[in-house]
Amino acid sequence: MPTVTYLLSDGSQISADLPVGTTLLAGAVNSAVPGVLGDCGGSCSCATCHVYVEERRLGELEPPSVLENELLDGVAAPRRENSRLSCQICMTHELNGLIVTLPDVQA
Amino acid sequence: MTESPLVVVGASCAGTNLALAAREFGSQRRIIVVGEEPGFPYHRPPLSKAYLSGKADDQSLMLRPEKLYASQGIEFLPETRVVSIDRNVKALLTSEGQRISYGQLALTTGCRPRRLSLAGAEADNVLLLRTVAEARSLREAAQSARSALVIGGGFIGLEVAATLAQGGIAVTVIELEPRLLQRAVSTLVADALLKVHRSHDVTFRFGVTAAALELSGNRVRNVRLSDNSTITCDLVVVGIGTIPNDELARDAGLCCDNGILIDAHGRTSDESIVAAGDCARQSNAFADHQLLRLESVQNATDQARSAAATLTARADTGLKPPWFWSDQYDVKLQIAGIITGADTSVVRGTPEEGKFSVFHFRNGSFIGAESLSRASDHVLARRCLGEQISLSPSVVGDTSIDLATIVRQSKK
DSSP states (O other): OEEEEOOOOTOEEEEOOOOOTTHHHHHHHHOOTTTEEETTSSSSSSOOOOOEOOOOGGGEEEOOOOOHHHHHTTTSOOOOOEEEEGOBBBGGGGGGGEEEOOSSHHH | OSSSSSSEEEEEHHHHHHHHHHHHTOOOOOOEEEEESSSOOOOOOOTTHHHHHSOOHHHHHBBBOHHHHHTTTTEOOOOOOEEETTTTTTEEEESSSOEEEEEEEEEEOOOOOOOSSTTTTTSSSSSSOSHHHHHHHHHHHHHHEEEEEEESSSSSHHHHHHHHHHHEEEEEEEESSTTTTTTTTTTHHHHHHHHHHTTTTOEEEESSSSEEEEEEETEEEEEETTSOEEOOSSSEEEEOOEEOOOHHHHTTOOOOOEEEEHHHHHHOOOOTTEETTTEEEEEEETTTTTEEEOOOOHHHHHHHHHHHHHHHTOOOOOOOOOEEEEEEEEEEEEEEEOTOOEEEEEEEEEEEGGGEEEEEETTEEEEEEEEEEEEHHHHHHHHHHHOOOOOHHHHHTTTOOOHHEEEEEETT
Protein backbone atom coordinates (compact mmCIF):
# COMPACT_ATOMS: atom_id res chain seq x y z
CA MET A 1 0.00 0.00 0.00
CA PRO A 2 1.42 3.43 -0.88
CA THR A 3 2.56 5.65 1.98
CA VAL A 4 2.15 9.37 2.62
CA THR A 5 4.08 11.35 5.20
CA TYR A 6 2.47 14.32 6.91
CA LEU A 7 4.94 16.84 8.35
CA LEU A 8 3.32 18.67 11.25
CA SER A 9 3.86 22.31 12.10
CA ASP A 10 5.49 21.32 15.42
CA GLY A 11 8.23 19.49 13.51
CA SER A 12 6.96 15.95 14.10
CA GLN A 13 5.73 13.65 11.35
CA ILE A 14 3.15 10.91 10.83
CA SER A 15 3.32 8.36 8.03
CA ALA A 16 0.19 6.55 6.91
CA ASP A 17 -0.55 3.75 4.46
CA LEU A 18 -3.31 4.87 2.11
CA PRO A 19 -5.31 2.51 -0.07
CA VAL A 20 -5.20 3.58 -3.72
CA GLY A 21 -8.15 5.86 -4.45
CA THR A 22 -8.48 7.34 -0.97
CA THR A 23 -7.74 11.01 -0.51
CA LEU A 24 -4.92 12.55 1.46
CA LEU A 25 -7.59 14.13 3.68
CA ALA A 26 -9.10 10.72 4.50
CA GLY A 27 -5.61 9.42 5.20
CA ALA A 28 -4.94 12.24 7.64
CA VAL A 29 -8.31 12.06 9.39
CA ASN A 30 -8.15 8.28 9.67
CA SER A 31 -4.73 8.45 11.28
CA ALA A 32 -5.75 11.28 13.65
CA VAL A 33 -3.20 13.64 12.11
CA PRO A 34 -3.71 16.94 13.95
CA GLY A 35 -3.79 20.07 11.82
CA VAL A 36 -6.12 18.86 9.09
CA LEU A 37 -9.78 19.56 9.77
CA GLY A 38 -11.72 18.63 6.64
CA ASP A 39 -14.88 19.98 8.20
CA CYS A 40 -17.02 19.42 5.11
CA GLY A 41 -16.13 15.74 4.91
CA GLY A 42 -14.13 16.16 1.74
CA SER A 43 -16.77 17.75 -0.49
CA CYS A 44 -14.53 20.67 -1.49
CA SER A 45 -16.55 23.24 0.45
CA CYS A 46 -14.57 24.41 3.44
CA ALA A 47 -10.86 24.92 2.68
CA THR A 48 -9.79 23.44 6.03
CA CYS A 49 -7.64 20.60 4.66
CA HIS A 50 -4.88 22.77 3.21
CA VAL A 51 -1.47 21.12 2.71
CA TYR A 52 1.80 22.06 1.05
CA VAL A 53 2.93 19.35 -1.38
CA GLU A 54 6.67 18.77 -1.77
CA GLU A 55 7.69 20.92 -4.72
CA ARG A 56 9.59 18.32 -6.71
CA ARG A 57 6.52 16.08 -6.98
CA LEU A 58 3.93 18.76 -7.63
CA GLY A 59 3.90 17.95 -11.35
CA GLU A 60 2.81 14.38 -10.64
CA LEU A 61 -0.58 15.58 -9.38
CA GLU A 62 -3.64 16.42 -11.41
CA PRO A 63 -3.87 20.23 -11.38
CA PRO A 64 -6.50 21.76 -9.08
CA SER A 65 -10.05 22.18 -10.37
CA VAL A 66 -11.60 25.63 -10.72
CA LEU A 67 -13.43 25.10 -7.44
CA GLU A 68 -10.32 23.98 -5.55
CA ASN A 69 -8.39 26.87 -7.00
CA GLU A 70 -11.03 29.32 -5.76
CA LEU A 71 -11.11 27.80 -2.29
CA LEU A 72 -7.31 27.97 -2.09
CA ASP A 73 -7.64 31.76 -2.41
CA GLY A 74 -9.11 31.81 1.06
CA VAL A 75 -7.04 29.33 3.05
CA ALA A 76 -6.07 30.65 6.47
CA ALA A 77 -2.30 30.06 6.12
CA PRO A 78 -0.42 31.72 3.26
CA ARG A 79 -1.22 30.26 -0.16
CA ARG A 80 1.90 29.13 -1.98
CA GLU A 81 2.65 27.61 -5.37
CA ASN A 82 2.47 24.16 -3.78
CA SER A 83 -0.75 24.73 -1.82
CA ARG A 84 -3.42 22.09 -2.35
CA LEU A 85 -6.57 20.85 -0.64
CA SER A 86 -5.89 17.35 0.60
CA CYS A 87 -9.49 16.26 -0.06
CA GLN A 88 -8.84 16.66 -3.78
CA ILE A 89 -5.69 14.52 -4.00
CA CYS A 90 -6.36 10.82 -4.57
CA MET A 91 -3.69 8.28 -3.71
CA THR A 92 -2.11 6.30 -6.54
CA HIS A 93 0.73 3.76 -6.62
CA GLU A 94 2.85 6.38 -8.34
CA LEU A 95 2.45 8.82 -5.45
CA ASN A 96 4.01 6.38 -2.98
CA GLY A 97 6.32 8.19 -0.55
CA LEU A 98 4.71 11.61 -1.07
CA ILE A 99 5.47 14.14 1.65
CA VAL A 100 3.07 16.96 2.51
CA THR A 101 3.57 19.71 5.06
CA LEU A 102 0.68 20.99 7.17
CA PRO A 103 0.21 24.71 7.71
CA ASP A 104 0.08 25.97 11.29
CA VAL A 105 -3.49 27.17 10.86
CA GLN A 106 -6.53 25.85 8.96
CA ALA A 107 -9.43 28.06 9.91
CA MET B 1 -8.05 6.77 34.68
CA THR B 2 -9.56 6.93 38.12
CA GLU B 3 -12.04 9.70 37.32
CA SER B 4 -15.53 8.62 36.37
CA PRO B 5 -16.24 8.55 32.62
CA LEU B 6 -17.20 11.20 30.14
CA VAL B 7 -20.39 9.90 28.60
CA VAL B 8 -21.52 11.36 25.28
CA VAL B 9 -25.20 10.81 24.40
CA GLY B 10 -25.58 10.93 20.62
CA ALA B 11 -23.15 9.16 18.27
CA SER B 12 -23.39 12.06 15.84
CA CYS B 13 -21.00 14.41 14.11
CA ALA B 14 -21.04 16.59 17.23
CA GLY B 15 -20.74 13.61 19.61
CA THR B 16 -17.84 12.05 17.75
CA ASN B 17 -15.94 15.30 17.41
CA LEU B 18 -16.55 16.07 21.07
CA ALA B 19 -15.18 12.70 22.16
CA LEU B 20 -12.14 12.94 19.89
CA ALA B 21 -11.43 16.53 20.92
CA ALA B 22 -11.72 15.71 24.64
CA ARG B 23 -9.04 13.07 24.13
CA GLU B 24 -6.93 15.40 22.00
CA PHE B 25 -7.19 18.04 24.74
CA GLY B 26 -5.83 15.59 27.29
CA SER B 27 -8.87 14.03 28.95
CA GLN B 28 -7.75 10.96 30.88
CA ARG B 29 -11.28 9.78 31.51
CA ARG B 30 -12.90 6.72 30.05
CA ILE B 31 -14.98 8.06 27.14
CA ILE B 32 -18.21 6.28 26.19
CA VAL B 33 -20.35 7.39 23.23
CA VAL B 34 -23.94 6.16 23.36
CA GLY B 35 -25.99 6.12 20.16
CA GLU B 36 -29.46 4.95 19.15
CA GLU B 37 -28.52 3.90 15.63
CA PRO B 38 -26.61 0.73 14.77
CA GLY B 39 -23.00 0.99 13.64
CA PHE B 40 -20.47 3.77 13.90
CA PRO B 41 -21.05 7.49 13.29
CA TYR B 42 -21.30 8.67 9.72
CA HIS B 43 -21.36 11.80 7.57
CA ARG B 44 -24.93 12.99 7.05
CA PRO B 45 -24.45 15.55 4.25
CA PRO B 46 -23.97 12.93 1.49
CA LEU B 47 -27.25 11.19 2.41
CA SER B 48 -29.32 13.55 0.26
CA LYS B 49 -26.73 13.65 -2.53
CA ALA B 50 -24.02 11.09 -3.32
CA TYR B 51 -25.47 8.36 -1.11
CA LEU B 52 -29.00 8.80 -2.45
CA SER B 53 -27.76 8.71 -6.03
CA GLY B 54 -25.73 5.56 -5.34
CA LYS B 55 -22.34 7.22 -5.91
CA ALA B 56 -21.34 6.80 -2.26
CA ASP B 57 -21.64 3.61 -0.23
CA ASP B 58 -21.93 2.93 3.50
CA GLN B 59 -18.18 2.55 3.88
CA SER B 60 -17.42 5.96 2.41
CA LEU B 61 -19.90 7.58 4.82
CA MET B 62 -17.95 6.62 7.93
CA LEU B 63 -16.95 9.68 9.98
CA ARG B 64 -13.79 7.95 11.21
CA PRO B 65 -12.49 4.39 10.82
CA GLU B 66 -13.34 1.99 13.63
CA LYS B 67 -9.70 1.46 14.49
CA LEU B 68 -9.23 5.15 15.24
CA TYR B 69 -11.77 5.01 18.07
CA ALA B 70 -9.98 2.06 19.59
CA SER B 71 -6.61 3.80 19.30
CA GLN B 72 -8.07 6.90 21.02
CA GLY B 73 -9.73 4.83 23.74
CA ILE B 74 -13.25 5.82 22.75
CA GLU B 75 -15.94 3.20 23.38
CA PHE B 76 -19.27 2.99 21.59
CA LEU B 77 -22.60 1.71 22.80
CA PRO B 78 -24.71 1.50 19.62
CA GLU B 79 -28.45 0.81 19.50
CA THR B 80 -28.80 2.17 23.01
CA ARG B 81 -31.46 4.70 23.94
CA VAL B 82 -30.96 6.80 27.03
CA VAL B 83 -34.33 7.43 28.66
CA SER B 84 -33.41 9.53 31.66
CA ILE B 85 -30.65 11.41 33.45
CA ASP B 86 -30.42 11.28 37.23
CA ARG B 87 -28.31 14.36 37.92
CA ASN B 88 -28.22 13.79 41.69
CA VAL B 89 -26.27 10.55 41.40
CA LYS B 90 -24.81 11.35 37.95
CA ALA B 91 -26.18 8.34 36.13
CA LEU B 92 -28.09 7.57 32.95
CA LEU B 93 -30.78 4.98 32.51
CA THR B 94 -31.19 3.20 29.17
CA SER B 95 -34.35 1.75 27.67
CA GLU B 96 -32.94 -1.71 28.47
CA GLY B 97 -32.68 -0.77 32.14
CA GLN B 98 -28.91 -0.39 32.12
CA ARG B 99 -27.40 2.26 34.42
CA ILE B 100 -24.40 4.22 33.17
CA SER B 101 -22.55 6.43 35.65
CA TYR B 102 -20.89 9.57 34.44
CA GLY B 103 -18.48 12.13 35.80
CA GLN B 104 -19.07 14.44 32.87
CA LEU B 105 -21.97 14.27 30.45
CA ALA B 106 -22.24 15.63 26.91
CA LEU B 107 -25.59 15.81 25.11
CA THR B 108 -25.28 15.65 21.32
CA THR B 109 -28.70 14.24 20.64
CA GLY B 110 -29.36 16.14 17.41
CA CYS B 111 -32.80 16.81 16.01
CA ARG B 112 -35.44 14.84 14.17
CA PRO B 113 -37.48 15.68 11.09
CA ARG B 114 -40.95 17.01 11.66
CA ARG B 115 -43.61 14.57 10.42
CA LEU B 116 -46.73 15.38 8.45
CA SER B 117 -49.70 15.58 10.76
CA LEU B 118 -52.06 13.97 8.28
CA ALA B 119 -53.78 10.60 8.22
CA GLY B 120 -51.62 8.29 6.12
CA ALA B 121 -48.33 9.98 7.04
CA GLU B 122 -47.00 6.56 8.09
CA ALA B 123 -47.64 5.03 4.65
CA ASP B 124 -44.83 2.96 3.11
CA ASN B 125 -43.97 5.51 0.43
CA VAL B 126 -43.99 8.63 2.64
CA LEU B 127 -40.37 9.11 3.58
CA LEU B 128 -38.26 11.39 5.74
CA LEU B 129 -34.53 11.91 5.54
CA ARG B 130 -32.28 12.14 8.55
CA THR B 131 -30.62 8.77 9.15
CA VAL B 132 -28.74 6.43 6.87
CA ALA B 133 -31.58 3.90 7.30
CA GLU B 134 -34.03 6.49 5.99
CA ALA B 135 -31.66 7.35 3.12
CA ARG B 136 -31.49 3.66 2.24
CA SER B 137 -35.29 3.40 2.17
CA LEU B 138 -35.51 6.47 -0.01
CA ARG B 139 -32.83 5.14 -2.37
CA GLU B 140 -34.69 1.86 -2.72
CA ALA B 141 -38.03 3.59 -3.25
CA ALA B 142 -36.49 5.89 -5.86
CA GLN B 143 -35.34 2.91 -7.93
CA SER B 144 -38.88 2.03 -8.92
CA ALA B 145 -40.48 5.49 -8.72
CA ARG B 146 -41.33 7.50 -11.80
CA SER B 147 -42.72 10.50 -9.96
CA ALA B 148 -42.08 12.07 -6.59
CA LEU B 149 -43.67 14.83 -4.54
CA VAL B 150 -41.33 16.72 -2.25
CA ILE B 151 -43.15 18.52 0.55
CA GLY B 152 -41.07 21.50 1.65
CA GLY B 153 -38.71 23.69 -0.39
CA GLY B 154 -35.97 23.82 2.24
CA PHE B 155 -32.44 22.50 1.91
CA ILE B 156 -33.27 18.83 2.44
CA GLY B 157 -36.23 19.01 0.05
CA LEU B 158 -34.24 20.78 -2.64
CA GLU B 159 -31.20 18.51 -2.40
CA VAL B 160 -33.43 15.45 -2.60
CA ALA B 161 -35.37 16.99 -5.50
CA ALA B 162 -32.09 17.61 -7.36
CA THR B 163 -30.84 14.06 -6.82
CA LEU B 164 -34.17 12.47 -7.79
CA ALA B 165 -34.55 14.70 -10.86
CA GLN B 166 -31.06 13.74 -12.02
CA GLY B 167 -32.10 10.12 -11.62
CA GLY B 168 -34.88 10.67 -14.17
CA ILE B 169 -37.79 10.97 -11.74
CA ALA B 170 -40.49 13.59 -12.40
CA VAL B 171 -40.31 15.75 -9.29
CA THR B 172 -42.81 18.28 -7.94
CA VAL B 173 -41.89 20.44 -4.96
CA ILE B 174 -44.59 22.15 -2.92
CA GLU B 175 -43.75 25.03 -0.61
CA LEU B 176 -46.09 26.91 1.68
CA GLU B 177 -44.13 30.16 1.45
CA PRO B 178 -44.22 32.27 -1.71
CA ARG B 179 -40.62 31.35 -2.52
CA LEU B 180 -37.88 28.84 -1.75
CA LEU B 181 -35.74 28.98 1.40
CA GLN B 182 -37.63 31.98 2.70
CA ARG B 183 -35.85 32.15 6.05
CA ALA B 184 -32.44 30.96 4.86
CA VAL B 185 -31.39 32.83 1.72
CA SER B 186 -32.02 36.09 -0.14
CA THR B 187 -34.58 36.35 -2.94
CA LEU B 188 -31.83 36.57 -5.53
CA VAL B 189 -30.25 33.29 -4.43
CA ALA B 190 -33.66 31.59 -4.09
CA ASP B 191 -34.56 32.67 -7.64
CA ALA B 192 -31.25 31.42 -9.03
CA LEU B 193 -31.75 28.01 -7.40
CA LEU B 194 -35.34 27.90 -8.67
CA LYS B 195 -34.08 28.53 -12.20
CA VAL B 196 -31.57 25.68 -11.98
CA HIS B 197 -34.22 23.28 -10.68
CA ARG B 198 -36.65 24.29 -13.40
CA SER B 199 -33.97 23.73 -16.03
CA HIS B 200 -33.89 20.14 -14.73
CA ASP B 201 -37.66 19.88 -15.18
CA VAL B 202 -38.60 20.09 -11.51
CA THR B 203 -42.10 21.55 -11.05
CA PHE B 204 -42.80 23.98 -8.23
CA ARG B 205 -46.05 24.91 -6.49
CA PHE B 206 -45.84 27.79 -4.03
CA GLY B 207 -48.32 28.87 -1.37
CA VAL B 208 -49.81 25.41 -1.02
CA THR B 209 -49.53 22.65 1.51
CA ALA B 210 -50.54 18.99 1.64
CA ALA B 211 -54.13 18.76 2.88
CA ALA B 212 -54.85 15.04 2.60
CA LEU B 213 -53.17 11.80 1.60
CA GLU B 214 -55.20 9.33 -0.45
CA LEU B 215 -54.07 5.80 0.12
CA SER B 216 -54.20 2.66 -1.92
CA GLY B 217 -53.32 -0.10 0.52
CA ASN B 218 -50.25 1.00 2.46
CA ARG B 219 -49.20 3.46 -0.19
CA VAL B 220 -50.11 7.03 -0.92
CA ARG B 221 -51.27 7.43 -4.52
CA ASN B 222 -52.64 10.96 -4.53
CA VAL B 223 -51.89 13.99 -2.43
CA ARG B 224 -54.61 16.59 -2.21
CA LEU B 225 -53.25 20.09 -1.76
CA SER B 226 -54.69 23.03 0.18
CA ASP B 227 -55.99 24.58 -3.07
CA ASN B 228 -57.95 21.36 -3.70
CA SER B 229 -55.78 20.26 -6.61
CA THR B 230 -54.39 16.74 -6.58
CA ILE B 231 -50.93 15.39 -7.35
CA THR B 232 -50.44 11.73 -8.21
CA CYS B 233 -47.05 10.33 -7.29
CA ASP B 234 -45.15 7.13 -6.54
CA LEU B 235 -43.20 8.63 -3.68
CA VAL B 236 -43.62 11.43 -1.11
CA VAL B 237 -40.60 12.99 0.58
CA VAL B 238 -41.26 15.18 3.61
CA GLY B 239 -38.81 17.97 4.45
CA ILE B 240 -40.76 20.39 6.61
CA GLY B 241 -38.24 21.25 9.30
CA THR B 242 -36.90 19.66 12.44
CA ILE B 243 -37.51 19.36 16.15
CA PRO B 244 -34.55 19.37 18.57
CA ASN B 245 -34.09 16.23 20.64
CA ASP B 246 -34.06 18.13 23.92
CA GLU B 247 -36.64 16.07 25.85
CA LEU B 248 -33.98 14.11 27.75
CA ALA B 249 -32.41 17.36 28.95
CA ARG B 250 -35.76 18.99 29.70
CA ASP B 251 -36.98 16.01 31.72
CA ALA B 252 -33.78 16.24 33.74
CA GLY B 253 -34.55 19.87 34.56
CA LEU B 254 -31.95 21.49 32.30
CA CYS B 255 -32.94 24.85 30.80
CA CYS B 256 -34.35 24.31 27.31
CA ASP B 257 -36.20 26.51 24.84
CA ASN B 258 -36.40 25.05 21.34
CA GLY B 259 -33.10 23.30 22.10
CA ILE B 260 -30.85 22.81 25.09
CA LEU B 261 -29.63 26.24 26.17
CA ILE B 262 -25.86 26.47 26.38
CA ASP B 263 -23.48 29.31 27.23
CA ALA B 264 -20.61 30.51 25.04
CA HIS B 265 -18.52 27.51 26.16
CA GLY B 266 -21.09 24.78 25.67
CA ARG B 267 -22.21 24.53 29.31
CA THR B 268 -25.83 23.73 30.09
CA SER B 269 -27.47 24.90 33.29
CA ASP B 270 -25.73 21.96 35.05
CA GLU B 271 -21.98 22.45 35.35
CA SER B 272 -21.21 18.75 34.71
CA ILE B 273 -23.22 18.71 31.50
CA VAL B 274 -22.37 20.23 28.13
CA ALA B 275 -24.31 20.11 24.88
CA ALA B 276 -23.40 20.69 21.24
CA GLY B 277 -24.78 20.49 17.72
CA ASP B 278 -28.31 20.47 16.32
CA CYS B 279 -29.87 19.95 19.77
CA ALA B 280 -28.28 23.07 21.30
CA ARG B 281 -29.30 26.71 21.28
CA GLN B 282 -26.78 29.42 22.01
CA SER B 283 -26.37 33.19 21.96
CA ASN B 284 -24.67 33.88 18.65
CA ALA B 285 -22.04 36.60 18.45
CA PHE B 286 -22.45 36.75 14.68
CA ALA B 287 -26.17 37.51 14.95
CA ASP B 288 -26.44 40.27 17.55
CA HIS B 289 -26.38 37.63 20.28
CA GLN B 290 -29.74 36.19 19.31
CA LEU B 291 -30.34 32.69 20.62
CA LEU B 292 -29.90 30.42 17.62
CA ARG B 293 -30.12 26.71 17.06
CA LEU B 294 -28.02 26.06 13.97
CA GLU B 295 -28.13 22.83 12.02
CA SER B 296 -24.84 22.53 10.22
CA VAL B 297 -21.65 20.52 10.18
CA GLN B 298 -19.64 23.61 11.08
CA ASN B 299 -21.81 24.34 14.09
CA ALA B 300 -21.70 20.74 15.29
CA THR B 301 -17.93 20.55 14.91
CA ASP B 302 -17.10 23.91 16.46
CA GLN B 303 -19.53 23.59 19.37
CA ALA B 304 -18.19 20.09 20.00
CA ARG B 305 -14.61 21.30 20.19
CA SER B 306 -15.62 24.23 22.36
CA ALA B 307 -17.50 21.93 24.78
CA ALA B 308 -14.54 19.51 24.85
CA ALA B 309 -12.26 22.41 25.75
CA THR B 310 -14.63 23.29 28.61
CA LEU B 311 -14.63 19.69 29.89
CA THR B 312 -10.84 19.53 29.86
CA ALA B 313 -10.40 23.02 31.36
CA ARG B 314 -8.60 24.19 28.24
CA ALA B 315 -8.87 27.65 26.81
CA ASP B 316 -11.77 27.74 24.39
CA THR B 317 -11.03 27.21 20.73
CA GLY B 318 -12.22 30.73 19.87
CA LEU B 319 -15.17 32.17 18.10
CA LYS B 320 -15.83 30.69 14.66
CA PRO B 321 -18.21 32.27 12.19
CA PRO B 322 -21.14 30.09 11.16
CA TRP B 323 -21.03 28.72 7.66
CA PHE B 324 -23.03 26.30 5.62
CA TRP B 325 -23.12 24.72 2.21
CA SER B 326 -25.59 22.96 -0.07
CA ASP B 327 -24.79 21.14 -3.30
CA GLN B 328 -27.61 20.94 -5.87
CA TYR B 329 -26.78 19.68 -9.38
CA ASP B 330 -23.43 21.29 -10.18
CA VAL B 331 -24.28 24.39 -8.15
CA LYS B 332 -22.56 24.95 -4.84
CA LEU B 333 -24.30 27.33 -2.45
CA GLN B 334 -22.18 28.51 0.47
CA ILE B 335 -23.29 30.85 3.21
CA ALA B 336 -20.91 32.58 5.62
CA GLY B 337 -22.31 34.31 8.69
CA ILE B 338 -25.95 34.87 9.65
CA ILE B 339 -27.55 36.99 6.97
CA THR B 340 -30.99 37.64 8.46
CA GLY B 341 -31.54 41.23 9.53
CA ALA B 342 -29.42 42.78 6.77
CA ASP B 343 -30.26 46.37 5.82
CA THR B 344 -27.92 46.58 2.80
CA SER B 345 -27.15 43.83 0.31
CA VAL B 346 -24.66 44.02 -2.54
CA VAL B 347 -24.26 41.65 -5.47
CA ARG B 348 -20.81 40.60 -6.61
CA GLY B 349 -20.53 38.66 -9.87
CA THR B 350 -23.08 37.80 -12.53
CA PRO B 351 -26.48 36.52 -11.37
CA GLU B 352 -27.51 35.92 -15.02
CA GLU B 353 -24.83 33.24 -15.23
CA GLY B 354 -25.67 31.82 -11.82
CA LYS B 355 -22.22 32.72 -10.49
CA PHE B 356 -22.52 35.42 -7.88
CA SER B 357 -22.39 36.33 -4.23
CA VAL B 358 -24.63 38.55 -2.17
CA PHE B 359 -22.79 40.38 0.61
CA HIS B 360 -24.96 41.56 3.49
CA PHE B 361 -24.47 44.47 5.85
CA ARG B 362 -26.26 45.76 8.94
CA ASN B 363 -25.62 49.23 10.37
CA GLY B 364 -22.61 49.48 8.08
CA SER B 365 -21.03 46.24 9.32
CA PHE B 366 -20.47 43.18 7.17
CA ILE B 367 -22.59 40.32 8.56
CA GLY B 368 -22.34 37.57 5.96
CA ALA B 369 -22.38 36.47 2.34
CA GLU B 370 -24.15 33.93 0.19
CA SER B 371 -22.15 32.56 -2.72
CA LEU B 372 -23.37 30.54 -5.67
CA SER B 373 -20.47 28.87 -7.44
CA ARG B 374 -18.13 31.59 -6.21
CA ALA B 375 -16.17 29.65 -3.62
CA SER B 376 -13.38 32.19 -3.20
CA ASP B 377 -15.89 34.88 -2.16
CA HIS B 378 -17.21 32.43 0.41
CA VAL B 379 -13.92 31.52 2.05
CA LEU B 380 -12.78 35.13 2.08
CA ALA B 381 -16.10 36.28 3.56
CA ARG B 382 -15.70 33.64 6.25
CA ARG B 383 -12.23 34.87 7.08
CA CYS B 384 -13.37 38.50 7.23
CA LEU B 385 -16.03 37.50 9.77
CA GLY B 386 -13.68 35.31 11.81
CA GLU B 387 -10.76 37.73 11.78
CA GLN B 388 -12.94 40.85 12.06
CA ILE B 389 -11.68 42.31 8.82
CA SER B 390 -14.04 45.08 7.76
CA LEU B 391 -15.59 45.11 4.30
CA SER B 392 -17.61 47.89 2.76
CA PRO B 393 -20.50 47.64 0.27
CA SER B 394 -18.51 49.61 -2.33
CA VAL B 395 -15.52 47.27 -2.14
CA VAL B 396 -17.46 44.02 -2.50
CA GLY B 397 -19.59 45.44 -5.32
CA ASP B 398 -16.48 46.11 -7.40
CA THR B 399 -15.21 42.87 -8.95
CA SER B 400 -12.05 44.61 -10.10
CA ILE B 401 -11.03 44.66 -6.44
CA ASP B 402 -9.48 41.37 -5.37
CA LEU B 403 -10.87 40.34 -1.98
CA ALA B 404 -7.89 38.07 -1.34
CA THR B 405 -5.62 41.11 -1.50
CA ILE B 406 -7.83 43.02 0.93
CA VAL B 407 -7.69 40.16 3.40
CA ARG B 408 -3.93 39.76 2.97
CA GLN B 409 -3.27 43.46 3.46
CA SER B 410 -5.43 43.71 6.54
CA LYS B 411 -3.40 40.91 8.10
CA LYS B 412 -0.24 43.01 8.08
